[in-house]
Amino acid sequence: MTIRTPDEIVARLRAVRAASTDMFGFREEVLLEALDFAHAREFLPPEVTASQWDQRRWRRHSDTDTYARWYLTFAIDKILDHRGNSASRSVEKLAELAWLLGRDDLASAVDEADYPMYGAPKVKTFADGLGWPFIDGLDDPDVRQMLTRMAAGLECDPGGCTRGCRA
Template sequence: MTIRTQEEIVTRIWALRADRGDIFGFREEVLVEALDLDHARQVIAPRHPSEWTQRVDHETYARDYLRFAIGKILDHRSNSASRSVDKLSELAWLLGRDDIVAAMDHPGYPMYGAPKVKAFADGFAWPFLDDLDGDDRLALARMTEGQQCDPQGCERGCAD
């Protein structure tokens, strides 16, 4: 998979800052980790260059983060799930998949972002429900459709 150029990433970071569309910095975190040290210095000022680490394998990170995001959805972790949606969207952009970013922007944010995370997985043709046991698989499938995780009612926080 081809990722964006260093210059594109720096430009994207400055645009996020200008638009104030990433107030908690979750999207920027994904992008900064894709920069080499010279480009990172354009957007951050690390105290010690030896503390700088650059992520190299963004596809593996995206696959792992997808599993993490699914866990946050199933655990009804609102803030963590929201952060996951932001990071997955930025990973899709970073990997040059504007089509996936658009697909993720399309659905609303019901059930902890489950439809958005499914759009991410589907866009890359990566497993979404495959790694889950029966109960979690059914719960996530329902949440993806905007329904409560349990048809009998949810005690953890799902809302109709």
């Protein structure tokens, strides 16, 4: 279920483009994929057809909530893997997913949260804001501890990270 209407999403897309703050297009990507072809058309290359678009948009996800839950897990994996660029992308996409879910307050909170440790505090803000598990789905207590530390802005290992934790 997408809380925002297609017209609201189109207006947000136009605003994101006009602001020129979405340097790599991650926010735009989430918003665009939430639209049907008729509403997305103005943002697509002219050669993209309706059937091509239908195959592209949120391929594995039936609605915004399902996509956001899947993407939260994906973002946590990127944090744990110490993937800087992927983690940054995840944070921006989660902020737009919060907006799509009608949570302007949460989108702002994610944007305003600190970024250290691959955005773990931001991703935790997103999960907590929706009442979704952040570490509950992780079976390994060492991994749970690592993610908890990173969400607090600390290196993953109290003895020092050998994988590249960066504030």
